[in-house]
Amino acid sequence: MLWYKSWLETRWRFIIGIALLILSAASTVFTYPQIQKLIPLVPTNIGGHLGEQIRESAALARTFHGYVWSNWFRQNLIHLVTLFSVLLGTGGLLSQSSGVLFTLSLPVSRNRLLAVRAASGLAELFVLALVPSFVIPLFAPAIGERYAIGNIFVYALCVFVAASIFFTLALLLSTVFGDPWRPSLIALAIAIALACVDQIVRIPALSIFRIMSGEMWFRAGQLPWGGLLVSAALSATLYSLAASNLARRDF
Secondary structure: OOOHHHHHHHHHHHHHHHHHHHHHHHHHHHHHHHHHHHHHHHOOOOOOOOOOOHHHHHHHHOHHHHHHHHHHHHHHHHHHHHHHHHHHHHHOOHHHOOOHHHHOOOOOOHHHHHHHHHHHHHHHHHHHHHHHHHHHHHHHEEEEEEEEOOOHHHHHHHHHHHHHHHHHHHHHHHOOOOOHHHHHHHHHHHHHHHHHHHHOOOHHOEEEEEEEOOHHHHOOOOHHHHHHHHHHHHHHHHHHHHHHHHHHOOO
């Protein structure tokens, strides 16, 4: 019953999320031929950080592998997964619309309620991180390209582990506020602030979004094990705080 209740509370967020991600992945594939035509037109005389970014994007887009990582794994995928990780982690605990008093009156402990809610949300998050990317090797032959399926599992691992931080953060905030809006807005504000820091701290091992994009795997063929372990530890800490907060709440 708890699993089904968790699914009912998050199903539309999950369905909308996976639909948007699949469409975005398909768009990534089919816009590549147009991008190839535009590369010779990219200006090379622009200075500063902006010029550096433009030249880097153009260089990456010269190969399908580089273009997919730059456009999909480094941008569209992590942005959408971050958004929906927050939405999946928000609500379903203290939200009046979800029947908080009825939920807490069920003959199960609060720890189990939270554990089921977290496990179901993380399962949905893992599907969002993994499944839409299979559109790329599926549709790539339509434009005369190929993409290794093995890369998808590596990038999905990075996306899932790092994005779980935002999920558990939203889950924690949902044990503090009774409405779904404040947890969502606060978690998204923190994500945006971290994205801004990401533009300054250009060390893959220290940037959550660079860990999420699998930049070390793309550039050096190495998994960011340190960053992944820190991300998993931080997610576990946020979950523990959420469990502790929910256990001592007085309704």
